[in-house]
Amino acid sequence: MREMISMVVVLTVLSAFSGGMLAAVRTGTQDKIENQVLKFQKAPAIKKILSNVSNDPLQDRFKLTDNDQEITFFVGKVDNKPQAVVLEGKGKGYGGDVGLMVGIDIETDAVIGVWVTTHSETPGLGSRAKDNPDFVSQFSGLGLDKVFAVKNDGGEIDAMSGATITSKAVCMAAKQVQELYLRLKPEIQKQTQQMAN
Template sequence: MTELIKMVVVLVLLSSSSGGLLHWLKTQTSSKIEDQQVKFVKGPALKSIFEGSSNDPTADRFTLKVGETEKNFFVGKFDGKTNCVAFEGFGKGGYGGDIGLMIGVDIDNGSVLGAAVTTHSETPGLGAKAKEDPSFVSQLKGLSIESPILVTNDGGKINAMSGATITSRAVCNAANDAGKIYKEIKSQLTEKVKSF
């Protein structure tokens, strides 16, 4: 009996102290980890969108509530003017799940400044080209974020990548998702961006 109690006590003590330690470490490192994730996962995408910006968009960021979730928004400054914001939209219907698309918007006229795929699990060589080959997403440039973005097959302006129509559609879905977010919180967004 004493042996049993000892076993239980030791295991409970060990597990709970381990849990405590990990919780403490997690709270200590969480902001740092987020920084790192932003820098290494979203960083390359932001860099390509805000090419030539005078600030570091990964540092100039704020969060806003969209519906239930908090989203990260990144600010880009050009020639001393701050009128650009980038955020991520998610497109359903990719070949291997959702596609994340970072999209930069000029808030003065709502036109797309640039876009880059952040996360995806598409087929290497076909759908994965959406991320590797910037010529596809660059078609988004100059379009209005507030009107629907579609591939040519669906009556839109975007030429689908050869062999990857499904992925191309999913990227457009992501752009439209971003458009929806943009419309929803346009006023708050403008206000926030101007404050930078």
């Protein structure tokens, strides 16, 4: 009986210690990890989209909440004047979520460019969304009043042959960004105006 108690006590104390320690380490590293993810996963996509801005979009970022979800906006400036925002949307693909960075010109409300950040699609088929710029470049220049969907669904985008689901996932992500942007537009304008000053 005494052995039993000591077994339970030791295991419980050990687990509690483990949980506590990990929670502490987790809190300590959370911001740092977020920065690293930004730097290595999102930064390349943002740089591709905002290729001719004069600031560092990673520094000039702000967050807004929509339906309890925090969304990060990256602002691109030309001559110190905010010109575009970039934000990420997600669509359900074949092997999981497809992440898509979408850049939007805040004056004309048109897409500047999109770039796939994360995906786990089949190599050689769905993965072309990332490797092949022809597909994603179709979004560039589209106004936000257009329908972001593949042509079969009544939209503007030619699906990649052999990768319909991935094409749809990318469109879904773009559409999510479109809706989000239009919904939050007043707040986005307020934030960017503050940055201009």
